[in-house]
Amino acid sequence: MTALLETQGLKRHYRMGESTVRALDGVSMTVEQGEFVGLLGTSGSGKSTLLNLIAGLDRPTDGTLRIFGDDLAQMSSTALSLHRQRNVGIIFQSFNLVSTMTASDNVALAMMFAGVPRAERERRARELLDAMGLSGRPQHRPPELSGGEQQRVAIARALANKPHLLLADEPTGNLDSRTSAEIMGLLKQLNERDGKTVILVTHDAALAAKYAHRTITLLDGVVVGESRS
Amino acid sequence: MTIGDSFHLALRNLKQAKLRTALTVLGVSIGIASLAGMVSLGLGLQEQFVGRFTKSGMFDAITVMSPADRPGVLAGGLRGRGAGRSGAGAGGPSRAMPEKPRPPLDDDALKEIGALQRVKEVYPNLRVPVELKYEQFAEPTSATGVAMSARNEGAFQTFAYGSFFNNESENACLLSLDLAKRLDERDPKNLIGKQVTLTWAASSTFAAGAPSMPDNPLQLQRAEARYTVVGIVEREPGPGGLPGAILSGLMIPLAKAREMGAVDVGSLQSLFRGADQGKSYMSATVKVTHAQFTDDVENQIKEMGFMAFSLNDALKGAKRAFIILDIVLSLIGSIALAVSSLGIVNTMVMSILERTREIGIMKAIGGTDGDIRRIFLVEASAIGCMGGLAGVVLGWLVGRAVNFGANVYIRSQGGPTGNLVSLPFWLIGGAIGFAFVVSLIAGSYPASRAARLDPIRALRHD
Numbered sequence: 191m192t193a194l195l196e197t198q199g200l201k202r203h204y205r206m207g208e209s210t211v212r213a214l215d216g217v218s219m220t221v222e223q224g225e226f227v228g229l230l231g232t233s234g235s236g237k238s239t240l241l242n243l244i245a246g247l248d249r250p251t252d253g254t255l256r257i258f259g260d261d262l263a264q265m266s267s268t269a270l271s272l273h274r275q276r277n278v279g280i281i282f283q284s285f286n287l288v289s290t291m292t293a294s295d296n297v298a299l300a301m302m303f304a305g306v307p308r309a310e311r312e313r314r315a316r317e318l319l320d321a322m323g324l325s326g327r328p329q330h331r332p333p334e335l336s337g338g339e340q341q342r343v344a345i346a347r348a349l350a351n352k353p354h355l356l357l358a359d360e361p362t363g364n365l366d367s368r369t370s371a372e373i374m375g376l377l378k379q380l381n382e383r384d385g386k387t388v389i390l391v392t393h394d395a396a397l398a399a400k401y402a403h404r405t406i407t408l409l410d411g412v413v414v415g416e417s418r419s
Numbered sequence: 420m421t422i423g424d425s426f427h428l429a430l431r432n433l434k435q436a437k438l439r440t441a442l443t444v445l446g447v448s449i450g451i452a453s454l455a456g457m458v459s460l461g462l463g464l465q466e467q468f469v470g471r472f473t474k475s476g477m478f479d480a481i482t483v484m485s486p487a488d489r490p491g492v493l494a495g496g497l498r499g500r501g502a503g504r505s506g507a508g509a510g511g512p513s514r515a516m517p518e519k520p521r522p523p524l525d526d527d528a529l530k531e532i533g534a535l536q537r538v539k540e541v542y543p544n545l546r547v548p549v550e551l552k553y554e555q556f557a558e559p560t561s562a563t564g565v566a567m568s569a570r571n572e573g574a575f576q577t578f579a580y581g582s583f584f585n586n587e588s589e590n591a592c593l594l595s596l597d598l599a600k601r602l603d604e605r606d607p608k609n610l611i612g613k614q615v616t617l618t619w620a621a622s623s624t625f626a627a628g629a630p631s632m633p634d635n636p637l638q639l640q641r642a643e644a645r646y647t648v649v650g651i652v653e654r655e656p657g658p659g660g661l662p663g664a665i666l667s668g669l670m671i672p673l674a675k676a677r678e679m680g681a682v683d684v685g686s687l688q689s690l691f692r693g694a695d696q697g698k699s700y701m702s703a704t705v706k707v708t709h710a711q712f713t714d715d716v717e718n719q720i721k722e723m724g725f726m727a728f729s730l731n732d733a734l735k736g737a738k739r740a741f742i743i744l745d746i747v748l749s750l751i752g753s754i755a756l757a758v759s760s761l762g763i764v765n766t767m768v769m770s771i772l773e774r775t776r777e778i779g780i781m782k783a784i785g786g787t788d789g790d791i792r793r794i795f796l797v798e799a800s801a802i803g804c805m806g807g808l809a810g811v812v813l814g815w816l817v818g819r820a821v822n823f824g825a826n827v828y829i830r831s832q833g834g835p836t837g838n839l840v841s842l843p844f845w846l847i848g849g850a851i852g853f854a855f856v857v858s859l860i861a862g863s864y865p866a867s868r869a870a871r872l873d874p875i876r877a878l879r880h881d
Contacts, residue, residue, distance in 0.1 A: 247783060247874045268787050275785025286780050286878060290435055300784040302424050347784060 192259045194354060194387055195221040195244060200253035202239050202411075213239040215411035216253065221389065223354065226381045228398030229391045231408035237391045238359055240408065244389065245280050245357050246270040257355070275304050279348025283360035285340040287332040293319060293343045294328040300350040318346035322376065338369035345376060349386075356380065359391045374401050420790045429797035436770065440802065443766040447806025447854055450759030452814035454752030455842070455850040459818055461745040463841040469737060481705040481717050482544070483532065484726045485524035522724045523699040532705055535719055537712040542566045543700035545676040551669060552616040553602050562617060562669045564676025565593070568706065574652050581611040581650030587672040592617075592646040598668030599651045610648045617671075618643045619679050642679065646671065756853075759806070760861040767799055767865035771872075778869055779877025788870040795866035796859060803858020807851035814850070815842055 202214040214236045221227050231237040242248040243255055246262055249270075255262045257277055262270065274280075287296045297315035298308075306314070319328050322342040332340050341361060348356055358377060362370035378401055380386045392398050398405045399419050407415035433440045522528055524543075533541040545564035550557060569575055570583045579599075584591050592615065599607035602615075619642055652670075705727075707716045713731040720727040771778070778791055818840035826836040 242875055245783070247878075268789070271782070271785055271787035271790075274783060280783055282878070286776070286783065288777050288780055299781070302428075303420050303781070303785040303787070303790055305420060308424075351785065 193220045193256075194223045194225075194258065195219075195389075196254075196256045198254045200240070200243065200255055201251045202236075202243060202248065203251045212411050214243070214250075217408070217411070217413055218253075219406060219413065221387060223387055224381070224385055226378070226388045226401060226403045227390070228402030228405040229389060229408060230393070230395055230398045230405050232393055234410075235408040236411040237408050239411075241357055241359050241389065241391045244355075245278050246273040247280075271303075275300075276351055277353050278355045278357055279345075279351070279353045281341070281344050281348050281356065281358040281361045283363040285332070285337075285344045285364075287340055287343055287347075289332045292329045292331055293324060293335065293346075296332070296343055297347045297350050300347050304351045306351075314350065315346070318349055319343065322346045336369075337365050338372060341365065341369075341373050342376070345373070345380075349380070354387055356386050356388045357391075358388065360393070361390070362392075362397070370397075377401065420786070420793075422793075425790075425793045425797045426801075428794050429801055432770070432774070432794070432798055433801060439766055439769070443762050443802050444805045444809060446759040446762035447756075447803060447858065448759075448809035448813050450752075450756035451807050451810025451850050451854045452817060453755035454749060454853070455811055455814035455846060456817055456821075456840075457748035457752035458745060459814065459840050459842045459846060460821070461741065461748045462843070462846070463822075463839040464744070465738075465741040466841050467837050467839065469741070478710040478729070478731050479539075479707050479713060481707065481713060481720060481727050481729045482702055483524065483705055483720055484702045485522060485528075485699065486724065486726055524701070524703055524725065525699040528723075528725070529700075529703055531723070532703070532720060532725075535716060537708050537716055539706040539708045540566070540568055541703055541705050542673055543677075544702045544704055545673065545700070547619055547671075547676050547679050549669070549679075550618040552618070553610075553613070556602050558601075560598075560669055562592070562619075562671045562676060562679075564673035565670045566673045566704070577653050579651045579653045580608045581648070583650060584672050585649070587674040589672070590644060590646045590675070591649040591672065593650045593652055593670040594648055595668035596651055596653050599648075607651060610651065612647065612649075614645045614647050616643060616645050617669075617679075644679075756857060760857045763799055763802055763858050763861035764865060766802070767795060767862055768868070770798070771795065771865055771869045775872065775877045775880040778872050779874045779880065782872070782874035783878060791872075792866045792870035795869050796862050799858045799862020799866065800855055803854045803856075803861075804851060806858070807854025810854060811842075811847050811850050818842060 196219075198218050200214055200217045201212070204211040204213060217236075217240060229237045229240060239248070243250055243262070244257075246265070250263050253263070257273065260273075262273065265273065287293075288299065291299065294312065294315045297318055298311040301311040301314065316328055319325065319342075322345055324339060324342050324346070327335065327339065330339075332343070335343065356377065361377070362373055365373060374397070377388055377390070381388045390398065390402060395405075402419065405417050405419065406413055407417075529541045529543065532538060543564070546561040547564070548559065549562045550559050565575075565584070567584065567587050575583055579596050581593075584593070594602070594607075594610065596607065599610050603610050620640070705716065705720065707713050710731060713729045717727045717729050717731075781791060822838060822840045825839055829836050
């Protein structure tokens with residue numbers, strides 16, 4: 191069976207003026223379907239860069255990155271857009287909701303790009319918000335919602351096009367501990383009940399240890415450790 | 420993402436920034452208004468000008484003369500008799516020049532010309548030498564035959580007093596204002612309804628109404644009739660634009676001139692012709708259905724062996740001048756439109772800057788570069804269409820105002836008023852379409868900039 195995600199010697203270098211920043215410098219890893227993987231590392235370790243590459247928001251400088259066997263490094267920008275649309279749902283630390291749109295419209299926006307008809311979009315957006323425990327607030331705009339509520343909207347949006355892979359980049363970084371626990375609980379539920387593969391980027395070893403099946407530790411762009419919990 | 424979705428998103432975005440959208444739309448509408456206003460001014464002036472010329476009856480008219488009747492070619496005219504009428508029409512230009520028959524301009528020839536396509540009517544230009552008597556006044560002059568179709572054309576558009584003939588069989592005449600003043604110095608208006616006496620020399624054939632051939636066409640007879648003055652025209656009309664024509668202040672219906680005009684002393688050689696040749700005219704006027712066919716008909720008449728002239732070339736020159744005027748006016752109008760299209764670019768660039776993060780989000784959740792480009796293009800073109808629509812309305816209002824003001828001034832100067840601004844449907848459609856195209860062009864740079872944004876950087880943008 192093909193692994194959901196497989197990287198080989200994955201590199202991402204940036205030019206910063208005269209010097210070259212080696213954000214990722216040869217990462218090889220595999221993620222199987224249904225796994226909950228933690229990517230642990232300090233700031234600048236390359237964990238977010240790796241997540242952006244997996245999300246198809248960025249292109250590797252070298253190496254391969256296969257999702258269901260297709261190499262993202264070889265894809266056109268339109269193909270990468272389709273990959274973001276269908277294969278992955280991204281959850282950000284800063285939520286990244288469109289502040290002028292209602293919660294429901296934010297979720298529906300993802301389906302709009304996927305070509306889902308309007309009535310179907312609205313129905314499904316409501317369903318997802320209900321499932322995230324936001325049944326009373328679909329017409330609220332992000333500024334009217336608490337941090338935890340906004341992150342629930344963002345998770346609903348990530349699930350909109352039924353991706354196999356959820357990418358969470360410090361999803362609890364802007365939340366208090368109680369809300370953090372709720373959001374992590376939701377991700378755990380999505381992994382266990384719905385079979386979504388989750389990749390969690392965090393600097394918090396305890397958080398990774400608590401929720402992830404497997405934790406990969408990055409430092410200066412290379413994998414320095416891997417542990418199962 | 421469907422086109423409907425792009426529209427929905429774009430309109431939502433425009434509503435988010437109502438003031439900015441309104442100001443940009445206003446900018447575009449001023450540009451379109453100035454362009455549409457300039458073009459419609461050009462069109463209005465052209466319609467006024469060319470319309471007046473066309474109505475003058477000079478541009479749809481061709482003056483035809485027989486080469487046989489040219490002064491000094493008396494012998495040539497007689498030599499050409501033998502070829503007969505039938506050969507002349509079919510011969511065309513292929514015939515050898517020296518032996519080319521010189522067809523007489525007689526009733527048969529007029530019929531033949533009248534049968535040409537696009538010819539509305541043909542009538543001979545008749546000037547009958549007469550003596551005009553009114554009270555103490557008596558003077559030899561000539562009476563010009565005027566076709567009924569000349570009503571409302573040329574000199575007959577403006578009457579000082581009275582009006583045109585009612586029908587062509589009445590004994591009615593028109594006078595020029597100059598002649599009328601000589602008849603009644605103090606009050607030429609009094610002449611309307613008065614009778615003048617015309618005396619002319621008629622050859623016995625026609626004056627007597629006898630259809631039989633006269634033994635001697637030179638046998639002349641004095642004839643006299645009383646004519647009622649029905650109208651006085653301000654200007655003396657040139658007969659069908661005939662160059663060098665002797666203008667006459669006295670005009671009678673063409674049919675009357677035919678009746679009395681057995682002898683046209685203006686062309687002496689007609690006196691020497693045999694009756695078998697019928698009556699031939701010195702010149703005739705051919706009216707075509709539309710001024711644009713004048714050239715065509717003129718060439719056909721020349722091929723028949725006649726001489727023909729028209730003033731259509733002058734009108735062509737005027738039209739060319741108006742095209743240049745239109746171009747100049749629309750260039751001036753385009754400056755405002757160019758400025759307002761920069762306004763679109765500016766608005767879109769600002770809007771993209773403001774919504775950088777939103778663009779990043781849309782890309783992160785699966786929006787393709789094409790989706791993003793389309794959203795912004797639809798936004799720009801929506802601004803363009805609204806601006807175009809508002810611009811046409813604004814242009815129309817300004818046009819009405821300018822027209823009103825200009826006509827007040829023209830009236831105070833004693834000139835003819837008219838609609839100086841013309842806004843046809845094609846211009847309305849064209850202006851809105853042009854605004855649409857301009858906004859698409861103006862929006863294409865910002866839109867592709869938005870489409871090319873790096874999603875990671877866009878997401879980091881505050």
